Amino acid sequence: xxxxxxxxxxxxxxxxxxxxxxxxxxxxxxxxxxxxxxxxxxxxxxxxxxxxxxxxxxxxxxxxxxxxxxxxxxxxxxxxxxxxx
Amino acid sequence: xxxxxxxxxxxxxxxxxxxxxxxxxxxxxxxxxxxxxxxxxxxxxxxxxxxxxxxxxxxxxxxxxxxxxxxxxxxxxxxxxxxxxxxxxxxxxxxxxxxxxxxxxxxxxxxxxxxxxxxxxxxxxxxxxxxxxxxxxxxxxxxxxxxxxxxxxxxxxxxxxxxxxxxxxxxxxxxxxxxxxxxxxxxxxxxxxxxxxxxxxxxxxxxxxxxxxxxxxxxxxxxxxxxxxxxxxxxxxxxxxxxxxxxxxxxxxxxxxxxxxxxxxxxxxxxxxxxxxxxxxxxxxxxxxxxxxxxxxxxxxxxxxxxxxxxxxxxxxxxxxxxxxxxxxxxxxxxxxxxxxxxxxxxxxxxxxxxxxxxxxxxxxxxxxxxxxxxxxxxxxxxxxxxxxxxxxxxxxxxxxxxxxxxxxxxxxxxxxxxxxxxxxxxxxxxxxxxxxxxxxxxxxxxxxxxxxxxxxxxxxxxxxxxxxxxxxxxxxxxxxxxxxxxxxxxxxxxxxxxxxxxxxxxxxxxxxxxxxxxxxxxxxxxxxxxxxxxxxxxxxxxxxxxxxxxxxxxxxxxxxxxxxxxxxxxxxxxxxxxxxxxxxxxxxxxxxxxxxxxxxxxxxxxxxxxxxxxxxx
Numbered sequence: 001x002x003x004x005x006x007x008x009x010x011x012x013x014x015x016x017x018x019x020x021x022x023x024x025x026x027x028x029x030x031x032x033x034x035x036x037x038x039x040x041x042x043x044x045x046x047x048x049x050x051x052x053x054x055x056x057x058x059x060x061x062x063x064x065x066x067x068x069x070x071x072x073x074x075x076x077x078x079x080x081x082x083x084x085x
Numbered sequence: 086x087x088x089x090x091x092x093x094x095x096x097x098x099x100x101x102x103x104x105x106x107x108x109x110x111x112x113x114x115x116x117x118x119x120x121x122x123x124x125x126x127x128x129x130x131x132x133x134x135x136x137x138x139x140x141x142x143x144x145x146x147x148x149x150x151x152x153x154x155x156x157x158x159x160x161x162x163x164x165x166x167x168x169x170x171x172x173x174x175x176x177x178x179x180x181x182x183x184x185x186x187x188x189x190x191x192x193x194x195x196x197x198x199x200x201x202x203x204x205x206x207x208x209x210x211x212x213x214x215x216x217x218x219x220x221x222x223x224x225x226x227x228x229x230x231x232x233x234x235x236x237x238x239x240x241x242x243x244x245x246x247x248x249x250x251x252x253x254x255x256x257x258x259x260x261x262x263x264x265x266x267x268x269x270x271x272x273x274x275x276x277x278x279x280x281x282x283x284x285x286x287x288x289x290x291x292x293x294x295x296x297x298x299x300x301x302x303x304x305x306x307x308x309x310x311x312x313x314x315x316x317x318x319x320x321x322x323x324x325x326x327x328x329x330x331x332x333x334x335x336x337x338x339x340x341x342x343x344x345x346x347x348x349x350x351x352x353x354x355x356x357x358x359x360x361x362x363x364x365x366x367x368x369x370x371x372x373x374x375x376x377x378x379x380x381x382x383x384x385x386x387x388x389x390x391x392x393x394x395x396x397x398x399x400x401x402x403x404x405x406x407x408x409x410x411x412x413x414x415x416x417x418x419x420x421x422x423x424x425x426x427x428x429x430x431x432x433x434x435x436x437x438x439x440x441x442x443x444x445x446x447x448x449x450x451x452x453x454x455x456x457x458x459x460x461x462x463x464x465x466x467x468x469x470x471x472x473x474x475x476x477x478x479x480x481x482x483x484x485x486x487x488x489x490x491x492x493x494x495x496x497x498x499x500x501x502x503x504x505x506x507x508x509x510x511x512x513x514x515x516x517x518x519x520x521x522x523x524x525x526x527x528x529x530x531x532x533x534x535x536x537x538x539x540x541x542x543x544x545x546x547x548x549x550x551x552x553x554x555x556x557x558x559x560x561x562x563x564x565x566x567x568x569x570x571x572x573x574x575x576x577x578x579x580x581x582x583x584x585x586x587x588x589x590x591x592x593x594x595x596x597x598x599x600x601x602x603x604x605x606x607x608x609x610x611x612x613x614x615x616x617x618x619x620x621x622x623x624x625x626x627x628x629x630x631x632x633x634x635x636x637x638x639x640x641x642x643x644x645x646x647x648x649x650x651x652x653x654x655x656x657x658x659x660x661x662x663x664x665x666x667x668x669x670x671x672x673x674x675x676x677x678x679x680x681x682x683x684x685x686x687x688x689x690x691x692x693x694x695x696x697x698x699x700x701x702x703x
Contacts, residue, residue: 008691015215022215026208026397027390033197033379034386043337048377051200052438053333056207056431063214063424070219071417079694080417 007077014073018066025050025058098165105170108143109309115139116313120516129515130274136519137272137526140310144303144530145290151302152294156559159296159566160227160542162412166301171418172425174301175409177308179206179430181257182264182529183592185311188434189507190500192441196376198389203434205393207427209400214423217401218410220611222419223690225697226411228539229404229603230547235699236610236686237618240552245625247543249602250404252629254536255577257403257595261533262288262574263581265526267501272522278582285578287526288533293567296542300534301412307527308429314524315433319440322511326447332439339446343376346449350458353494355485363483369497376445388651395658399596402603405532405539416693444507449493455510462491470509474502537577541570593655594636601632601661605669614687616669619676624669632661 029036033047041049074080097104119132153159166174184206191199226232229250234243265284270277291303319332329335354373379385400406409426410419447455457465462484465471474480481497504525508517545566550557557565602625609616637643640654652659689698 004688004692011691018211018215022208022211026204026211026393030201030204030389030393031386033389034381037377037379040337042334044340045377045379047379048197048200048340051197051204053435055204056435059207059211060424060427060431062211063427064421066211066214067420067424070420074417074693079692 003077007073007079010073010076011070014066014069018062021062022059025055025062029055098167101167101170105305105309108306109313112140112310112313116516116520119519120514123514123516129518132515132519133272133522134274136523137269140523140527141287141290141530144306144527145287147303147306148291148294148299151299153296153298154559154563156562157227158298159563160411160546161408162296162298162301164412165414166412168413168418168422169425170305171301171409171413171422172429173308174304175406175422175426176429176433177304177311177527177531178405178409178535179426179532180311180433180528181532181592182261182268182525184433184437185315185528186264186268186501186504186525189437189440189444190503192438193445193503194370194372194374194500196374197379198374198385200438201389201392202396203437205396206400207430207434208393209397210423210427210430212397212401213406213410214420216608217407217611218419218423219416219693220690221407221607222410222413223416223693223697225699225703227546227699227703228543229407229607230543231551231699232610233606233621234547234551236683237606237616237621238683239618242606242618242622242625243547243551245622246603246606247547249599249625249629250543251540253403253595253599253602254405254540255573256598257405257592258533258536258540258573258577259580260592261529261536262577264529265533266578266581268522268526268529271505272519272526281578281582284526284530284533285574288530288537289571289574291530292534292538293570296563296566297408297412297538300538303534304531307531310527311524311531312429312432314520314527315440316436318508318511318513318517318521319436319443321513321517322443322447322507323439325511325513326443326453328443332443333435336439336442339442340377342450343442343445344378346446346458347372347375347493350449350493353492355494359485360483363485365481365483365497366478369479369481369499371494371497372445372449373494376442384651391651391656391659395600395656396593396596398600398604398662399658402599402607403596404543404599404603405535407607408539408542409535440507441503444503444510447507447510448496455512458491458493458496460491462489462495465491470506474498474506533577537570537574540573541566544569544573594657597632597636597656597658597661598629600658601665602629604662605666609669609673611687611690613673614684615673615678617673617676617679620669620671620673623672624665627668628661628665631664632657635660 029050037045037047039046071080119135123132157163191202221232224232226235230243230246233246262281262284265288266277266281269283270280273280273283275283292300323329323332328339352373352375355371410422413419413422447453449458450456451459462482466482471480479499479502482491483495483497485495486492505521508521545562549565550562606621606625636654636657638646639648639657686698
């Protein structure tokens with residue numbers, strides 16, 4: 001496999017992991033909203049909390065984490081060189 | 086040339102933190118000066134005018150300083166916007182008048198059910214970051230149709246993309262111009278129809294001379310104003326009322342208390358006939374849905390999830406957002422910038438439920454001096470803010486059971502009033518209300534700017550330059566671009582002045598239109614080499630067609646048929662995007678594979694380093 005191909009394989013894997021996390025915080029927890037709401041966090045009903053803050057904060061963390069991961073992948077294959085427009 | 090030094094050189098970029106730091110400090114001093122003026126006896130009306138006029142003048146000044154005669158500065162801000170600042174600009178671009186003015190109101194009336202919008206309007210950025218932004222940045226396009234046109238080749242594909250972009254962005258922009266009009270009218274004390282045109286002139290002042298560069302730097306300034314205007318009152322009310330120093334972490338008890346009050350007063354959904362008979366003005370609502378309780382049943386969960394799905398996929402297809410990431414210096418910066426964007430957006434979005442909670446509690450809790458539910462109607466009517474908002478038909482009391490006491494279902498209010506009036510209800514000085522008006526204006530203007538520019542750039546670059554007159558020189562291209570900006574803005578203002586859309590219906594539709602026609606052609610363009618021109622064209626046409634047809638089929642004001650498995654007019658993008666995907670895949674597989682030049686192009690755009698695929702000037 002060429003360098004480019006390997007880089008793309010790793011990039012794809014990273015994309016899929018990110019999408020799974022996205023799916024969990026965006027959808028899976030809200031499928032069970034009704035039962036989650038009987039639990040509480042900081043005094044808020046859990047599903048309400050996830051909706052108001054929890055998932056949004058999770059999305060921000062996922063974005064920074066994923067961007068850093070992808071940067072590492074780019075470095076590994078020597079594609080992180082300063083690039084000009 | 087002092088100006089060129091100020092805005093062109095690297096020194097300007099290096100000095101950004103200092104420049105915007107000074108600007109923020111200056112704005113805070115302005116707020117304090119206004120507070121002093123208020124205590125010295127300046128009228129509420131003058132303070133409102135000062136706030137809106139002062140901030141709009143600053144934006145116009147930035148727009149003027151950022152004027153340019155270069156194509157890449159006009160279309161992509163010279164590709165030198167640092168990540169954090171691009172994040173702020175995107176956040177302002179993103180958070181519209183609806184987010185600022187209507188979101189807390191939506192939560193106030195809709196509770197958990199409405200909060201699907203919160204999740205939907207944030208999660209889409211993960212799609213933007215993982216699937217699209219870095220690759221489009223590498224491509225080096227000026228506009229979103231520029232990518233479609235180059236990846237798939239041919240003018241027809243480009244043209245279809247322009248059609249989807251225009252339809253989606255235009256649905257959105259009228260709502261924004263509408264919002265600038267409403268706020269300008271209220272703050273300056275002029276009629277709404279005139280307010281719309283004042284709003285339009287302010288929008289054009291920010292964008293016309295400097296294109297994307299001017300819009301970028303005004304959006305950063307607008308973000309700072311809108312976030313101060315949103316957060317300051319929330320923290321103030323929370324601390325003043327003793328709810329907690331940091332409301333986001335400390336309102337658990339208040340949310341629980343709302344649940345008790347709902348049980349005590351009872352959530353009653355008024356019959357449409359009763360509302361009509363009582364003469365409740367249009368657009369006003371009463372609280373009928375629980376604040377934090379999750380509605381039971383699989384259908385309710387599906388409705389929640391399908392709404393978030395539409396908003397998320399729509400986010401990743403909206404051209405005015407995608408084009409913000411064309412302005413970063415590198416692919417890496419584009420990716421980081423998406424993360425910063427959501428960070429800045431989250432500051433406001435996570436605060437909206439807190440504002441709704443505080444606002445609802447202050448009206449509903451009979452133990453609080455501000456509470457009105459359960460009190461004598463005659464006493465409530467004599468409260469200053471109630472009589473003021475009732476006179477403007479923004480609030481209404483209908484004594485259905487005729488007992489002279491205000492029940493929860495007898496108090497009607499427009500959603501926008503929650504943000505605009507909460508400072509007043511909580512007894513904050515008027516200077517805060519003036520600040521909130523300036524924030525709402527900033528939110529609506531920044532989004533309108535981004536949208537008008539997205540449409541005008543697509544028409545000037547993709548239709549005029551790429552299809553009609555490819556030999557046009559730079560001067561001519563920029564004249565056409567600016568002329569289109571004025572025409573589109575004026576058309577949007579004209580539609581807005583006819584008052585035919587309510588803010589939220591139109592905003593959600595823009596997401597559905599965009600996802601129906603653009604999501605899969607964009608994503609598969611990067612991720613599936615086998616996608617062909619014919620497939621993309623067929624996908625865009627049938628996707629947009631099917632989505633629109635379904636909208637007409639279900640929307641109550643058109644054909645009004647019952648929605649199929651809960652897919653109503655807010656969610657028609659699910660139909661459009663599914664049709665688009667299926668048609669695009671089938672047609673692509675039936676047509677010959679893209680040629681080797683295209684294959685190479687895609688390989689190239691997947692590599693984050695190296696030159697952009699389209700040249701610096703194209």
